[in-house]
Amino acid sequence: MQELILVDVEGLAAAYEGPRVLEDVSFTLQAGERIAVLGPNGGGKSTLFGVLLGLLPPAAGSVRVEGRCGFVPQTERSRLDYPVTALDVALMGTLTRVPWWRPLGRSERARGRRALERVGLGGFEQRSFGMLSGGQRQRVLFARALVQESPVLLLDEPFIGVDRPSEDLLERLIDELAAEGRGTLISTHDIDQARGCDRVLCLNRRQVALGPPASTLTKAVLEATYGEAIVALDTAAAILPAHHH
Amino acid sequence: MHALVEPWQQGIVQRAFVELALVGILGGALGCWVVFHGFSYSAESLAHALLPGLVGAALLGLPLVAGAAFGLAGAALAIALAAQVPGIGRDASVAIVTTTLFGLGVLLALSPSSPPGLAGLLFGDPLGVTRNDLILTVAVVVASFAALAALHRVLLVVGFDRLNATAFGARPAFADAALLVLVAAALLVGVQALGNLLVLAIVIGPAATARLLSKRMAPMMALAAGIAVVGAIAGLYLSYYANTAAGASVAIALVACFLLALLARGVRRAPSVARPS
Numbered sequence: 001m002q003e004l005i006l007v008d009v010e011g012l013a014a015a016y017e018g019p020r021v022l023e024d025v026s027f028t029l030q031a032g033e034r035i036a037v038l039g040p041n042g043g044g045k046s047t048l049f050g051v052l053l054g055l056l057p058p059a060a061g062s063v064r065v066e067g068r069c070g071f072v073p074q075t076e077r078s079r080l081d082y083p084v085t086a087l088d089v090a091l092m093g094t095l096t097r098v099p100w101w102r103p104l105g106r107s108e109r110a111r112g113r114r115a116l117e118r119v120g121l122g123g124f125e126q127r128s129f130g131m132l133s134g135g136q137r138q139r140v141l142f143a144r145a146l147v148q149e150s151p152v153l154l155l156d157e158p159f160i161g162v163d164r165p166s167e168d169l170l171e172r173l174i175d176e177l178a179a180e181g182r183g184t185l186i187s188t189h190d191i192d193q194a195r196g197c198d199r200v201l202c203l204n205r206r207q208v209a210l211g212p213p214a215s216t217l218t219k220a221v222l223e224a225t226y227g228e229a230i231v232a233l234d235t236a237a238a239i240l241p242a243h244h245h
Numbered sequence: 246m247h248a249l250v251e252p253w254q255q256g257i258v259q260r261a262f263v264e265l266a267l268v269g270i271l272g273g274a275l276g277c278w279v280v281f282h283g284f285s286y287s288a289e290s291l292a293h294a295l296l297p298g299l300v301g302a303a304l305l306g307l308p309l310v311a312g313a314a315f316g317l318a319g320a321a322l323a324i325a326l327a328a329q330v331p332g333i334g335r336d337a338s339v340a341i342v343t344t345t346l347f348g349l350g351v352l353l354a355l356s357p358s359s360p361p362g363l364a365g366l367l368f369g370d371p372l373g374v375t376r377n378d379l380i381l382t383v384a385v386v387v388a389s390f391a392a393l394a395a396l397h398r399v400l401l402v403v404g405f406d407r408l409n410a411t412a413f414g415a416r417p418a419f420a421d422a423a424l425l426v427l428v429a430a431a432l433l434v435g436v437q438a439l440g441n442l443l444v445l446a447i448v449i450g451p452a453a454t455a456r457l458l459s460k461r462m463a464p465m466m467a468l469a470a471g472i473a474v475v476g477a478i479a480g481l482y483l484s485y486y487a488n489t490a491a492g493a494s495v496a497i498a499l500v501a502c503f504l505l506a507l508l509a510r511g512v513r514r515a516p517s518v519a520r521p522s
Contacts, residue, residue, distance in 0.1 A: 053412040073409045082281065082405050083462045092402045095414035101395035128460045144413075 004031040004066075006152045006183040007052065011061035014047050020059055022047045023206045029152065029183040034174060036194035036213070037187040039203035040226050045187040048203065049154050052185070068096050070150035074157050075138045080130035086140045087125040090115050093147030108147075115143035120169050135166025142170060153177065155186045159193065171196070191217060252485045261371035261438065264382055265481055265495065268435040269447055269473030271386045274393060274466040275431050276452030276473075278424055281404045281462075285449050288428045290343040292445045294320030295432065296350025299366045299441060304359065309366075309437050310381060317429045320346055350441070369440030369492030371481060382434040389427055393466075396423055401462060440492030447473050450499030454506045476502050 007029035014022045022044035029035055037045050050056040052069050070093070090112040094104060113125055119139035124132070129140060138158065145153055155174070159167050174184055178198075186197065194200050195213045202208040202216070202225040209221045252258045279288050298316020302309050323346065327338035354363040365373075393400075400423075402415035410417050428448070435444045455469035480495030487494070 055411050069412075071409070071412045073406065073412070077408060078406050079404075083277075083456070083460055083465050084401065084405060085461055088401065088461070089405065092398065092405065092413055095398050095402055100399045100414065103394065104398075148413075 006031055006066040008064040012058050013060040014051050014056055015059045025207045027201055027210050031181045031183055032178050034178050034184045034197040035199045035201050036197040037185055037201045038194050044203045044205055066151050068150055070145040070148040070153045072141050072145045072155045072158055075161055084129050085126050086129055087112050089129050089140050090143040090147050093144040096148050112147055115146040119143045134161040135163040138162050139166055151182055153182055153184045157187055257372050260374045260379055264374045264379055264438050265371055265477035266474045267382045267386050269477040270470040271389055271431050272447035273451040273469035273473030275427055276448040277466045277469050278400055279448055280452040289445050290339050292432050294343045294346040296347050296441045300350050300353040303363055313433045313436050367440050367442045368490035369438050371438035371491045374438055385430050385434045389430055443492035443496045446496035446499050450503055454503040457506045457510050472502050
């Protein structure tokens with residue numbers, strides 16, 4: 001049986017009104033696959049996500065995405081003074097499926113509640129989003145992506161500012177989603193997290209490497225990806241400027 | 246008791262009450278979005294910049310609503326044009342247009358050759374509301390609430406995370422445009438009763454008050470609408486008995502509501518101050 005390809009990127013280049021910030025990117029994401037997208041700030045991780053989300057047109061190359069991408073942006077960017085509950089935020093994920101003018105029915109609300117239960121926040125539906133902890137807020141944003149019901153999930157540095165129990169829960173969830181056949185792209189600075197994925201895509205304004213973590217995360221590749229920013233003790237335990245808050 | 250009932254015995258006062266209550270319901274609900282989208286200043290600018298249209302209509306004997314509509318269109322166009330001038334910045338260009346148009350309106354309204362009574366445009370005249378004005382207000386309020394219901398999820402997503410809203414199917418430019426059109430519609434029907442200077446009080450005041458008391462958008466909108474109606478009616482009584490300008494009386498009543506809410510929240514929160522965190 002042929003593998004189901006969810007994302008197919010070929011020779012992609014991207015630019016924001018000016019010179020190209022990302023070039024020569026080619027990869028496929030298959031159903032059930034988890035790819036870590038590794039790279040420095042400004043290396044093109046967010047740009048790649050922008051193209052996959054349809055926010056930025058490719059400057060060259062082709063991009064094909066199965067359906068619309070589900071998305072978990074960085075928690076730090078969400079407003080804490082906004083008058084929404086955890087369920088309100090989860091239900092924002094309906095907008096990519098249910099036409100904007102249509103009121104939400106009972107089945108969509110039930111979907112939102114199930115998504116919150118799945119991220120371990122059953123019973124938190126009516127809590128104010130801004131009153132939750134950083135880890136809980138990130139789990140609500142995961143629930144919103146689940147409500148989008150997309151075959152492809154993009155996670156933008158999902159563990160920044162997240163407590164350990166939340167991180168464990170979300171890592172289990174990512175594995176479950178992969179087992180269900182969803183494809184996941186996880187942008188990260190954390191090499192350990194990248195090792196847990198099926199493949200690694202290293203970006204530094206262009207594609208540096210793509211492959212399984214064991215054979216890809218070599219000293220040479222990491223240096224090409226991070227340049228001078230890397231302090232390598234040895235190839236197995238590289239210390240990176242991982243969690244920049 | 247008699248003092249409460251007496252004003253209602255006159256048709257023009259009844260109409261004024263109904264008009265202000267309707268404007269309050271719309272202004273309060275809409276105001277919550279205006280406040281959370283950071284549109285208070287834009288709305289204020291729009292309200293002031295439509296004055297030449299109002300004065301022009303009064304001088305030509307046209308319906309005030311037509312003048313307000315013309316003034317709004319002119320103001321929007323002027324702001325859009327001024328924003329194109331390089332090196333000024335959006336904030337300053339809006340301020341330049343607003344003060345210019347407002348100054349022009351005041352000059353026209355207060356010039357010795359203008360008929361007396363035009364100054365009323367600045368402070369509102371709810372007793373001048375006609376039956377046709379009321380019908381228009383009802384239509385605008387119904388249409389605006391239908392639009393707010395339809396736009397609810399889009400506005401919520403854009404306000405929550407503007408930067409990523411498009412990834413979730415909500416375009417910020419669309420949400421902004423829709424909100425400004427709704428604000429313009431609310432100003433259109435509110436400006437005659439409350440006056441050009443203070444009409445915005447009924448949009449911003451109740452929303453700011455409700456924000457102190459509610460943690461969720463839909464209940465906050467309902468609360469703001471209720472506060473706006475209470476403030477509008479209290480202001481009208483004040484205006485009726487103290488013979489003060491309606492717009493100013495309603496604005497003062499709304500500020501009083503805000504201060505009471507602030508006090509109530511302070512009292513409710515006070516014990517938690519002593520609690521160790």
